[in-house]
């Protein structure tokens with residue numbers, strides 16, 4: 574694009590040249606030498622006047638326009654009006670343009686200020702809400718300890734006396750429901766701590782081979798009961814310095830999901846890892862129902878479940894994957910999923926071999 578200044582100079586330069594050229598032609602072709610000379614001097618004056626006029630117009634029009642353009646560009650970057658480049662002009666249109674820009678800028682500044690105050694208020698309210706529900710969940714967890722204790726005492730008949738078959742079934746039902754409630758409250762507390770950036774990570778040396786074999790052993794009884802196979806697939810042993818319990822928690826959530834979504838008899842769950850230079854890439858793969866592209870994007874959001882129908886057979890609250898995401902990111906890694914409907918689903922998560930500094934994200938969505 575051609576700047577206005579250059580355009581003015583080109584136009585005035587060409588005009589001056591034509592006037593000067595005509596003056597010379599007149600001088601050379603004039604019959605009377607004095608008339609030619611007068612016309613030449615006149616053309617020199619006019620050409621010089623045109624050039625000087627251009628310089629004047631250029632300074633009084635283009636300079637303030639350039640300043641205004643710079644002010645506008647600075648404003649669009651910082652959303653703040655600057656007092657440094659005050660525009661002084663006698664050109665009415667430029668004066669009005671600048672006045673309008675300043676008044677618009679002041680309004681935008683005000684709106685942004687009010688908007689920021691609202692955002693801050695909403696963040697404070699959200700934080701207080703999370704802190705309150707965190708306190709409530711904690712209080713809900715406390716009575717569960719004696720409830721579980723007494724139910725377990727009732728189950729061991731030698732402690733509180735013999736139960737008949739109906740009583741035994743009832744106590745077993747209370748036990749299963751209490752365990753579910755305990756898990757749900759635990760998951761809500763973990764999610765709230767992640768939201769508040771208060772989840773504490775305890776780093777220690779972890780032998781990955783031991784960790785993976787420990788997980789297989791832990792899930793063996795469920796695998797046998799559901800007649801599915803759980804295998805480990807890795808050919809290298811690695812040591813990392815991270816949080817063993819939290820990595821176990823991520824694996825447990827992913828393995829439980831995998832077990833839930835494979836068919837009894839033919840189900841196959843594989844856990845494993847790939848050793849990279851700075852991190853370890855773990856995976857949990859299953860040959861279950863799979864996840865469609867549409868559902869993948871919301872999978873790691875709190876309380877998200879693909880099947881929300883009343884006929885839904887699986888329990889759960891939809892917090893498991895949100896917790897996995899919070900933990901992996903809190904440990905400086907990431908989590909993602911690849912899936913082929915009715916063929917296979919693989920959840921991957923990367924954990925750095927050594928802790929890295931993470932900036933706490935303030936996202937309570």
Ligand SMILES: Nc1ncnc2c1ncn2[C@@H]1O[C@H](COP(=O)(O)OP(=O)(O)OP(=O)(O)O)[C@@H](O)[C@H]1O
Nearest residue numbers: 830831834863878879880889890891892893894918
């Ligand atoms: N391996 C998988 N195969 C198919 N769908 C899956 C798989 N893992 C997760 N999903 C889908 O993702 C949803 C969210 O999983 P998430 O673990 O967060 O919650 P949940 O298992 O329903 O409950 P919980 O909080 O007890 O874990 C599940 O309800 C399920 O629809």
Ligand SMILES: [Mg+2]
Nearest residue numbers: 826830889893
């Ligand atoms: Mg789950």
